[in-house]
Amino acid sequence: MVWEDLVPSKIITDASVRNAAIVAMATGCSTNAVVHLIAMARRAGIDLTLDDLDALGRTTPLIANVRPSGKDYLMEDFFYAGGLRALMKQIEDRLDTSVITVTGKTLAENLEGAQVYNDDVIRPLSNPVYHEGSLAVLRGNLCPDGAVIKPAACDPKYYRHEGPALVFDSYPEMKKAVDDEDLEITPDTVMVLRNAGPQGGPGFPEWGMLPIPKALIKQGYRDMLRISDARMSGTSYGACVLHVAPESYVGGPLALLKTGDIVRLDLEARTLDMLVDAAELEARRAAWSAPAKRYERGYGHMFSKHVTQADKGCDFDFLETSYGATAGEPDIF
Numbered sequence: 001m002v003w004e005d006l007v008p009s010k011i012i013t014d015a016s017v018r019n020a021a022i023v024a025m026a027t028g029c030s031t032n033a034v035v036h037l038i039a040m041a042r043r044a045g046i047d048l049t050l051d052d053l054d055a056l057g058r059t060t061p062l063i064a065n066v067r068p069s070g071k072d073y074l075m076e077d078f079f080y081a082g083g084l085r086a087l088m089k090q091i092e093d094r095l096d097t098s099v100i101t102v103t104g105k106t107l108a109e110n111l112e113g114a115q116v117y118n119d120d121v122i123r124p125l126s127n128p129v130y131h132e133g134s135l136a137v138l139r140g141n142l143c144p145d146g147a148v149i150k151p152a153a154c155d156p157k158y159y160r161h162e163g164p165a166l167v168f169d170s171y172p173e174m175k176k177a178v179d180d181e182d183l184e185i186t187p188d189t190v191m192v193l194r195n196a197g198p199q200g201g202p203g204f205p206e207w208g209m210l211p212i213p214k215a216l217i218k219q220g221y222r223d224m225l226r227i228s229d230a231r232m233s234g235t236s237y238g239a240c241v242l243h244v245a246p247e248s249y250v251g252g253p254l255a256l257l258k259t260g261d262i263v264r265l266d267l268e269a270r271t272l273d274m275l276v277d278a279a280e281l282e283a284r285r286a287a288w289s290a291p292a293k294r295y296e297r298g299y300g301h302m303f304s305k306h307v308t309q310a311d312k313g314c315d316f317d318f319l320e321t322s323y324g325a326t327a328g329e330p331d332i333f
Contacts, residue, residue, distance in 0.1 A: 001102065001104070004104055006100075006102070006104055008044070009044065010100055011099075011100060011101065011102060012040065012041075012044040012046070013044075013046070013099060014046055015098075015099050016096075016099045016101075017037065017040070017041050017044075017048055018056070018096065019095045019096055019099060019107065020037060021037055021048070021052070021053055021056050022056055022060050022091065022094055022095060023084070023087070023088060023091070023095075024037065024134075024135075025056055025057050025060035025062065025132075025133025025134055025135060026060055026061065026062060026064065026090075026091055026133065027062075027064040027066070027084075027087060027134070028062050028064050028066060028068075028069030028070060028129070028130075028134040028152060028153075029134055029135070029234065030233070030234025031135060031148050031149075031150055031208075031231065031232060031234070031242050031243065032231060032233075032234055033135070033234075034050070034053055034135060034137075034148050034243065034310075035204075035231070035243070035310060035313055036313075038050070038053075038311070038312065038313035039312075039313030039314065039315040040313075041313075042312065042313055042315065042320045042321070042322075043315070043319055043320060043321060044321060045320075045321030045322065049311075050145075050146040050148075050311050051137065053135065054135075054136060054137035054270065056133065057133035057134070057135050057136055057137070058132055058133070058136075059132075059133075060091075060132070060133040061125055061128035061129075061130065061131055061132065061133070062128055062129045062131075062132070062133055062134050062152050063087065063090060063091070063122060063123040063124070063125065063128050063129060064078060064087060064121070064122060064123075064129070065120060065121050065122070065123055066078050066121070067237075068153045068236065068237035069129065069130065069134045069150065069152040069153045070129050070152075071129075072120070072121075073120075073121050077118070078121055078122070080117065080118070080121075081116060081117050081118035081119075081121035081122045082114065082115055082116045082117050082118075082122055085110070085111055085114035086114050086115060086116045086117070086122050087116075087122050088107075088111055088114065089111050089114035089115070089116070090116060090122060090123075090124060090125065091125065092108075092111060095107065129152065130151070132151070134150055134151075134152045134153070135148060135149070135150055135151075136148070136149050136150075136151050136267060136270060137270060138241060138265070138267075138270050138271060138272040139270060139271065139272070140271045140272040140273035141273045141274060141276075141281070142227070142244065142253050142254060142257065142263070142272045142273055142274050143241075143244045143245060143252075143253070143254070144245075144246075144252075144253065145245035145246055145252075145309060145311045146243070146245050146310075146311045147227075147241050147242065147243055147244045147245065147272055148241070148242050148243045148310075149239075149240065149241045149267070150237075150240070153236075153237040153238065154223060154238050154239035154240070155223045155238075155239060158223070158224075158225050158239035158265065158267075159265075159266075159267040159268065160265065160266050160267065161188075161190075161225050161239075161264070161265045162188075162262060162263070162264045162265075163186075163188035163189055163190045163262065163263060164188070164189055164190065164259075164260050164261070164262055164263075165189075165190050165192050165257055165258070165259055165260065165261045165262070165274070166185060166189050166190065166191050166259055167192045167194065167257055168191070168192065168193050168194070169194060170195060171193065171196065171207050174191075174193050174210060177213065178210070178211045178212070178213040178214060179214060180214070180215065181214045181215055181218065182215065183213050183214075183215040184215075185213050185215055185216060187216060187219075187221050187224060189224065190224075190225045190226070190227060191210050191213075191224060191225070191226045191227070192226075192227045192228065192254070192257060192263075193207060193208075193226075193227075193228040193229075193230060194228065194229055194244075194247075194248035194249075194254050194255065194257075195229075195247075195248055195249050196208075196228055196229055196230035197229035197230065197243075197244070197245075197247025197248070197249055197250075197252075197309070197310060198247065198307045198309060198310060198314045199247060199249045199250055199304060200229065200247050200248060200249030200250075201230070202294070202300075202303065202304070203303075204230065204231050204310070204314050205230055205231070206230065206231050206233050207228065207230040207231075207232070208226070208228045208230040208231050208232030208236070208240050208242040208243075209226070209232040209233070209236040209237075209238060209240050210226040210228065210240070212224060223238050223239050224238075224239060225239045225263075225265060226238065226239065226240045226241065227240075227241040227244065227254075227263070227272070228241070228242060229242075229243065229244040229245070229247035229248055229249075229252070229254055229310070230242065230243075231310075241265070241272060243310035243311070245309045245310045245311040246309055247309060247310070249291060250290075250309075251285075251288060251290060253274070253281070255288055256274075256276075256281055256284040256285060257274050257276075258284075261274050261275070261276055262274070262275040263275070303316075306318055
């Protein structure tokens with residue numbers, strides 16, 4: 001690649017990023033893929049948004065029958081079924097195969113001879129695991145800049161759900177509550193963890209798959225609607241809404257939610273709202289105050305000043321191609 005001058009700017013293009021998003025949706029990718037794809041695209045000067053990813057998710061079937069989005073197989077089975085090349089061959093007509101790849105060849109050349117050896121692991125388009133891609137983007141008065149959910153990995157009964165919020169301001173507070181076998185909670189309750197985003201964590205920790213409270217486990221329940229401004233691991237599952245943006249720590253609407261407020265999720269409409277009237281929200285906004293500044297200098301200060309929100313890739317803004325383009329020399333520190 002060095003001798004051929006095959007630099008990243010020749011590989012990371014609008015078409016290749018779109019390909020990556022389509023393949024990610026078809027594989028049942030982690031919700032983390034949203035953050036990484038957007039961050040990489042913005043560094044390369046490519047305008048990839050949450051809405052772009054949601055649109056691709058609506059039209060890309062999930063065909064990798066691999067847990068947790070699939071039900072029956074593991075990644076080892078995916079490898080022996082033909083792996084990523086075989087999956088890409090299945091959806092070849094949806095990809096721009098003229099793009100140049102790290103091999104120096106086009107994607108079309110790389111896919112020559114690819115074959116599916118088990119069509120229950122890598123499904124044909126006529127028999128997908130899930131009719132849409134693995135990810136969906138929500139918007140509403142709880143997440144005006146977006147939030148992410150993995151519909152294929154949660155119980156369909158939560159696709160439309162309404163229930164009272166149970167709000168936690170920190171992970172230790174939440175963990176103490178879920179371990180309480182006498183916790184007053186119902187299966188309709190919506191568990192909410194805030195202050196766990198890029199700034200609030202700090203660092204966007206993988207706390208998004210909130211544990212099911214022991215009080216509900218005793219009754220036989222294994223899933224419930226959970227909302228946070230955190231991330232979760234790609235191996236996680238359940239009705240978890242993640243990456244709420246703007247995060248609560250910087251004054252996003254999640255900071256205004258109170259225990260007992262009714263929360264409504266409508267996956268088909270791609271909405272997530274708290275059913276609180278505008279006047280009450282305005283009063284709560286006026287009463288809210290920003291947390292005390294954590295860092296005065298050093299890396300923590302630089303991080304706090306420049307890390308972007310989840311919908312922008314949780315990356316340093318000064319690493320984006322457009323940074324400082326119109327403002328002259330940017331002030332990083």
